[in-house]
Amino acid sequence: MRKRSAKLFIVVLATCACASAAAAMYRWVDENGVTVYSATPPPSGEAIELQQQSAPSADAVDAARERLQRQRERAFDEEEARKGAAAEQEKQEAEAKFRAENCAAARNNLKKLRDLGPRMLRTSDGRLLRLSEEEVQMQIEKTQGQIEDYCD
Numbered sequence: 001m002r003k004r005s006a007k008l009f010i011v012v013l014a015t016c017a018c019a020s021a022a023a024a025m026y027r028w029v030d031e032n033g034v035t036v037y038s039a040t041p042p043p044s045g046e047a048i049e050l051q052q053q054s055a056p057s058a059d060a061v062d063a064a065r066e067r068l069q070r071q072r073e074r075a076f077d078e079e080e081a082r083k084g085a086a087a088e089q090e091k092q093e094a095e096a097k098f099r100a101e102n103c104a105a106a107r108n109n110l111k112k113l114r115d116l117g118p119r120m121l122r123t124s125d126g127r128l129l130r131l132s133e134e135e136v137q138m139q140i141e142k143t144q145g146q147i148e149d150y151c152d
Contacts, residue, residue, distance in 0.1 A: 025050040099150045106146040113140050 027037050028047035041047050056064070113121075113136060121129045121139075131139070 025052060102149075103147065103151040106143050106150055110140065110143045110147065113143060 025037060025039060026041045026047040027035065027050055028042045028044075029035050030042075036042070037050075121131050123129060
């Protein structure tokens, strides 16, 4: 008996829900200028009956989900492209800085090689080396090659 009354209750509830979903909605402006929305028409009978929209079909919902997924993928791809472009920009800037520093060092080295007085050269470990004229010319050529590689 309880199962039967529970089923009857569900049927009545579903019927009420469908009836309320199908009920007309009205819009009108009252004597105070306030817009009123109601399920019952105004006493004066002057109202606009609003069209109720039905729930979207399953196909429409699926299509909307697919559009949303494509938008997400496109946004993700755009963000990845932006990050890649930023990383490439940083890489180019670092390489330009590296080239500029090496260019300046090579130009400075060339100046020192040309201005060597007694042909003494200090190495990176602090030792002094006496260079022959041939060694100086080889160092100048090597430094000029570095200038060509790093400058301009």
